[in-house]
Amino acid sequence: MLRYTLGRLLSAVPVLFVVSLVAFAIIAIVPGDLASEMAGPSATAEELARLRAQLGLDKPLLERMLDWYGALLRGDLGESILLRRSVTAAILERLPVTLGLTFLALALAIVFGVLAGMVAAVRPNSWTDQGVMALALVGLSLPDFWLGLVFIWLFAVQLGWLPTGGYVPLAEDPLGWLRAMAMPAGALALTQMGLLARMTRASMLDVLRQDFVRTAYAKGLPGWVVVGRHAGANVLVPVITVAGVSVGILLGGAVVIEQVFALPGVGRLIIGAIQRRDYPVIQGGLLLTATIFVLVNLVVDLLYAAVDPRVRYDR
Amino acid sequence: MTAEAIAAAAPAARPGVVARALAHRGVLVGLLLFGTVVLVALFADVIAPHDPVRNNFRARLAAPNEVFWLGTDRFGRDILSRIIHGTRVSLRIGLMVVAATSAAGALIGAVAGYFRALDGPLMRVMDGLMAFPAILLAISLAAALGPSEVNAAIALTVAYTPRTARIVRASVLVVRELDYVEAARALGAGHAHILFRHVLPNSLTPLVVQATYIFALAVLAEAVLSFIGVGPPPPTPSLGGVIADGRDYMLEAPWISLFPGLAIAVTVLGLNLLGDGLRDVLDPRMKVEPR
Numbered sequence: 256m257l258r259y260t261l262g263r264l265l266s267a268v269p270v271l272f273v274v275s276l277v278a279f280a281i282i283a284i285v286p287g288d289l290a291s292e293m294a295g296p297s298a299t300a301e302e303l304a305r306l307r308a309q310l311g312l313d314k315p316l317l318e319r320m321l322d323w324y325g326a327l328l329r330g331d332l333g334e335s336i337l338l339r340r341s342v343t344a345a346i347l348e349r350l351p352v353t354l355g356l357t358f359l360a361l362a363l364a365i366v367f368g369v370l371a372g373m374v375a376a377v378r379p380n381s382w383t384d385q386g387v388m389a390l391a392l393v394g395l396s397l398p399d400f401w402l403g404l405v406f407i408w409l410f411a412v413q414l415g416w417l418p419t420g421g422y423v424p425l426a427e428d429p430l431g432w433l434r435a436m437a438m439p440a441g442a443l444a445l446t447q448m449g450l451l452a453r454m455t456r457a458s459m460l461d462v463l464r465q466d467f468v469r470t471a472y473a474k475g476l477p478g479w480v481v482v483g484r485h486a487g488a489n490v491l492v493p494v495i496t497v498a499g500v501s502v503g504i505l506l507g508g509a510v511v512i513e514q515v516f517a518l519p520g521v522g523r524l525i526i527g528a529i530q531r532r533d534y535p536v537i538q539g540g541l542l543l544t545a546t547i548f549v550l551v552n553l554v555v556d557l558l559y560a561a562v563d564p565r566v567r568y569d570r
Numbered sequence: 571m572t573a574e575a576i577a578a579a580a581p582a583a584r585p586g587v588v589a590r591a592l593a594h595r596g597v598l599v600g601l602l603l604f605g606t607v608v609l610v611a612l613f614a615d616v617i618a619p620h621d622p623v624r625n626n627f628r629a630r631l632a633a634p635n636e637v638f639w640l641g642t643d644r645f646g647r648d649i650l651s652r653i654i655h656g657t658r659v660s661l662r663i664g665l666m667v668v669a670a671t672s673a674a675g676a677l678i679g680a681v682a683g684y685f686r687a688l689d690g691p692l693m694r695v696m697d698g699l700m701a702f703p704a705i706l707l708a709i710s711l712a713a714a715l716g717p718s719e720v721n722a723a724i725a726l727t728v729a730y731t732p733r734t735a736r737i738v739r740a741s742v743l744v745v746r747e748l749d750y751v752e753a754a755r756a757l758g759a760g761h762a763h764i765l766f767r768h769v770l771p772n773s774l775t776p777l778v779v780q781a782t783y784i785f786a787l788a789v790l791a792e793a794v795l796s797f798i799g800v801g802p803p804p805p806t807p808s809l810g811g812v813i814a815d816g817r818d819y820m821l822e823a824p825w826i827s828l829f830p831g832l833a834i835a836v837t838v839l840g841l842n843l844l845g846d847g848l849r850d851v852l853d854p855r856m857k858v859e860p861r
Contacts, residue, residue, distance in 0.1 A: 273698020277707070285714045392846075396786070396839040398793050401813055401831035408824045419820075507703025511794055515817075525706070526798055529713040541710050545701045 332539035342539035352520035364447035372455025395449030600843030620648035675734020683742030782845035
C-alpha cells in the first residue's frame with residue numbers, strides 16, 4: 256500500500272507541472288501588448304511601465320517562468336491588478352462557496368443518478384427502463400447555465416418558492432444556504448445525474464448477469480437485498496471513478512452557474528477577472544481548480560486501493 | 571455531418587453498416603433532430619422571417635405574437651431569426667472543433683501509441699490538459715486569445731483534444747500487436763508506412779463515435795463561451811449570446827433566454843442519440859464512457 260501511495264503521489268507531479276505550465280502560458284498567448292491592453296487607452300507611459308514590472312513583462316520569457324515557479328513553490332500566485340491584493344487570499348476567501356456548490360451538486364448527482372440507473376437496470380428494456388434512460392439522455396443534453404435560468408423563471412419568478420440568487424454562508428444559516436443553493440446545485444447536477452444513471456445501468460446489467468447474483472436469488476434472498484447489497488456494492492467502484500471525473504466537470508460548471516445565480520465564488524472572481532483582463536487572477540483560478548481536481552482524483556484512487564487490494568496490483 | 575458521412579468515413583466498417591445504422595431507432599431520431607438543425611442552419615437566410623441583427627425599437631421586448639413568433643429582445647430584434655442564424659455559428663464552431671480535435675487527437679494518439687519512447691511525455695501533457703475543467707480552460711484560452719469564432723474553436727480544440735488522443739492511443743495499442751502489422755514489418759515496411767497505412771486507419775472506429783459526442787460538447791461549450799462573453803463578438807447572433815441577452819429580462823421577457831436553450835438542447839440531443847446509435851452499430855461492446 257505504501258508503495259502504491261508513493262507511486263500515485265509521484266505520478267501527480269508531472270501532471271501538476273503541465274498544469275502550471277499551461278496556466279503560465281495564458282499570459283504568453285495574449286496577442287499584442289498585454290500591459291497597454293490591461294491599462295486601457297488613457298494610461299500614461301509611467302503607469303504602463305509599472306504594470307509591466309508588476310507582471311514581469313519587462314523580463315525575458317525564461318526568467319519570468321523561473322520567477323513563476325519560484326513564487327508557486329512559496330504558495331504565491333501573484334497580485335491581483337484590480338483587487339490590489341494577493342490572488343491566493345482572494346481565491347481562498349471565495350473557495351467555500353464554490354466547493355459547497357460543487358459537492359452539493361455531486362451528492363445530488365450520485366444519489367439520484369445511481370438510483371435511476373439501478374431502477375432502470377432491474378427491468379432492462381421495460382417501459383420504466385426506457386423512460387428513465389430517455390430522461391437521462393435529455394438531462395445530459397441540456398445546457399446547465401440555461402437550466403439555471405429556467406429554474407429562476409419557474410421556481411422564483413412564477414412560483415415564488417426560492418430566492419432568485421444571493422448567498423448565505425453555510426455556517427451562519429444552514430437552511431438558508433440550502434435554499435440559496437437548491438437551484439444552482441440542481442441545475443449543475445442534472446448533466447452528471449444523466450451520465451451517472453447511464454453508467455450505473457450499464458455496470459448494473461453486467462453485475463446482475465454474474466453467478467453470485469444467481470446464487471443470492473437461489474438461496475431465497477428478496478430482490479431488493481440482492482440488487483441493493485450484492486449488486487450495489489459492485490456497482491459502487493465504477494460509480495466512484497465516474498464521480499471523481501464529475502468533480503472536475505462540476506467545478507467547471509460551477510464557474511458558469513455562479514454567474515447566473517450571483518453567487519460570490521471563485522467562478523465569479525474568474526469571470527470578473529476575464530472581463531477586466533486581470534490575468535494573475537485568471538491564472539491563479541485555473542491553477543487552483545485544476546489542483547483541486549488532481550487532488551480529489553488522487554484521494555479517490557488511494558481510497559480504492561485501500562478498499563480493494565486488486566487495484567494495487569492492477570496498475 | 572450526417573450519419574451516412576460519419577459511417578462512410580469509418581474505414582473499419584463492414585459492408586452494410588449504413589443499413590444497420592439506418593435501422594437503429596436512436597440513429598433515426600438523432601438524424602431527424604440533428605438533420606433538421608443542419609437544414610435550418612444551411613437555409614437560414616431563406617427561413618428566417620426577419621433580419622437577425624436589425625433593431626426595431628417600436629417592437630422592443632414584444633411577447634411572442636403573429637409577427638414575431640418567439641418575441642423580440644431589448645433592441646426589438648426577432649428572437650426566432652436570431653436563433654435560426656445562431657445555429658449556424660454553433661454548427662460552424664462545432665464542425666471546426668470536431669475536425670481539429672479528430673486530426674490532432676489521431677496524430678498524437680497514433681504517435682503515442684506506436685512509439686513507446688514518446689508515449690510517456692505525450693500522454694503526460696494530455697493528462698495535464700485534462701486536469702483542468704475543460705470549460706474553464708476553454709473560457710480562459712478564449713479570453714486570452716480574444717473573442718472570435720476561430721479563437722473559440724481553437725480554445726475548445728485544446729480543451730477536448732486529450733479525449734480524442736486517449737481514445738486513438740488505446741486502439742492503436744491494440745492494433746499495433748495484430749498479425750498483419752507484423753507481416754508488414756516483416757515485408758520491410760517503415761514505421762511511417764506501417765503507422766499511417768496499416769495501424770491508424772484500423773484504429774479510427776472509436777474516434778467516429780467520440781467525434782459525435784465532441785460535436786455535442788462543443789455546441790454546449792460554445793453556448794457557454796458566448797454566454798460569458800468570450801465567444802464570437804456581437805452583433806453575431808449565437809445561441810449562448812441570445813441567452814445572455816435575455817438574462818436581465820427573465821421577469822418581463824423570459825422568451826429571450828428560454829427559446830435559444832431549447833434549440834441547443836435539440837441539437838445536442840440529436841448528436842447524443844447519433845453517438846449512442848453509432849456506438850451500438852459500430853461496436854456493441856463499447857460501454858457508456860464517462861465524458
